[in-house]
Amino acid sequence: MSKSRLAIHGGAPVRAQYLPYGQQIIDEEDIKAVVKVLQSDFLTGGPAIEQFESEIAAFTGAKYAVAFSSGTAALHGACYAAGIGGGDEVITTPMTFAASSNCVLYQGGKPVFVDIDPLTYNLNPKLVQASITPNTKAIIPVHFTGQPAELDEIMQIAREHNLIVIEDAAHALGATYKNRSIGAIGDMTMFSFHPVKHITTGEGGMITTNNPVYYEKLLQFRTHGITRDQSRLRDNHGPWYYEMQFLGFNYRITDIQTSLGTSQLRKIGSFIEKRKQLAELYIRELGAIQEIILPHQLPYVESSWHLFIVKLQLSKLNATRRLIFQALQKENIGVNVHYIPTYLHPYYESLGFQKGICPVAESCYEEFITLPLFAGMDQEDVMDVVAAVKKVISHYSNQ
Numbered sequence: 001m002s003k004s005r006l007a008i009h010g011g012a013p014v015r016a017q018y019l020p021y022g023q024q025i026i027d028e029e030d031i032k033a034v035v036k037v038l039q040s041d042f043l044t045g046g047p048a049i050e051q052f053e054s055e056i057a058a059f060t061g062a063k064y065a066v067a068f069s070s071g072t073a074a075l076h077g078a079c080y081a082a083g084i085g086g087g088d089e090v091i092t093t094p095m096t097f098a099a100s101s102n103c104v105l106y107q108g109g110k111p112v113f114v115d116i117d118p119l120t121y122n123l124n125p126k127l128v129q130a131s132i133t134p135n136t137k138a139i140i141p142v143h144f145t146g147q148p149a150e151l152d153e154i155m156q157i158a159r160e161h162n163l164i165v166i167e168d169a170a171h172a173l174g175a176t177y178k179n180r181s182i183g184a185i186g187d188m189t190m191f192s193f194h195p196v197k198h199i200t201t202g203e204g205g206m207i208t209t210n211n212p213v214y215y216e217k218l219l220q221f222r223t224h225g226i227t228r229d230q231s232r233l234r235d236n237h238g239p240w241y242y243e244m245q246f247l248g249f250n251y252r253i254t255d256i257q258t259s260l261g262t263s264q265l266r267k268i269g270s271f272i273e274k275r276k277q278l279a280e281l282y283i284r285e286l287g288a289i290q291e292i293i294l295p296h297q298l299p300y301v302e303s304s305w306h307l308f309i310v311k312l313q314l315s316k317l318n319a320t321r322r323l324i325f326q327a328l329q330k331e332n333i334g335v336n337v338h339y340i341p342t343y344l345h346p347y348y349e350s351l352g353f354q355k356g357i358c359p360v361a362e363s364c365y366e367e368f369i370t371l372p373l374f375a376g377m378d379q380e381d382v383m384d385v386v387a388a389v390k391k392v393i394s395h396y397s398n399q
């Protein structure tokens with residue numbers, strides 16, 4: 001296989017059919033659950049939302065859960081509940097999707113990008129410590145690829161400096177840190193239910209928390225800042241009365257979506273187990289390739305394996321990352337790149353962020369390639385990816 005002509009040079013691709021990097025699994029049970037809601041009295045604001053919230057709370061071990069229309073909306077809610085406002089600095093990683101720091105900007109706060117650890121690609125706690133100022137209000141660690149960040153260190157720094165920790169666990173539903181579930185460790189934790197994540201509601205997100213004050217704020221923020229809670233009303237004109245007490249948003253999720261979420265959650269164990277098995281197969285099959293570095297796993301965490309990222313050793317290759325990427329695409333392997341460091345985006349540049357802030361993240365970005373990984377793949381799909389990686393890498397190797 002490795003001797004055959006690359007598809008990018010006109011050879012036959014390893015796969016006849018394109019393999020995406022991620023994809024949802026929807027089965028008959030999911031469809032039935034959604035149809036049942038469509039035939040019921042409530043499309044939104046009904047019982048399916050609270051059911052999904054209580055099942056996510058139970059799954060993560062958190063006391064409270066508040067569902068939102070997206071993970072991004074959930075992060076915005078968490079930043080509101082944390083009291084982040086004008087002039088507040090919030091420490092986060094640039095090796096993530098833009099939402100992890102956009103939520104700070106929505107509240108008028110200032111994201112402070114701190115570099116990642118070169119092995120785990122997660123926020124480097126030593127650099128977090130060094131970046132704290134009197135204006136620091138919160139830390140938003142991201143559990144990159146599903147491997148939990150160094151939460152003990154981060155929580156300790158946060159307690160010492162009176163900071164709020166909001167975990168971006170969009171990649172990490174079902175992951176554990178020192179045998180503790182992600183979702184009940186930091187002050188608030190965000191999950192996303194976008195279709196490439198572990199379970200889906202189409203669009204959707206959740207904040208879990210053990211803090212009743214945050215819980216009430218999140219509920220109210222989700223629906224315009226409105227409350228009907230008698231004990232918290234300033235006035236009371238009658239039984240119809242409600243009050244808008246602060247500026248919130250319509251960030252509600254629907255019963256249609258959350259019924260799908262609850263049905264999907266029943267399968268989370270098998271979804272994660274499958275991702276783990278496929279990741280282990282990748283590690284076994286790609287381990288001997290000198291030109292790539294496989295993801296490093298800490299011994300005291302269990303990743304939920306949202307993404308499988310390999311790092312190219314470009315000094316051992318007569319090719320750029322762009323060429324390797326294009327060659328793999330031509331072999332019908334849906335490789336991707338996660339992520340462009342957030343502050344390199346033009347909007348962030350317009351805010352004054354400049355290249356060079358986080359050199360480790362920038363160099364990782366130059367070398368990363370995400371291989372396909374989702375629960376609907378089988379071992380043959382992994383072996384196709386492995387064959388394509390071997391074919392392309394051996395072609396361009398200078399070893």
Ligand SMILES: *Cc1c(COP(=O)(O)O)cnc(C)c1O
Pocket residue numbers: 070071072073096097099100142168170171192193194203204205
């Ligand atoms: C998916 C994702 C989000 C945002 O979630 P949405 O549900 O798409 O709004 C935030 N952070 C990270 C790291 C993500 O992967």
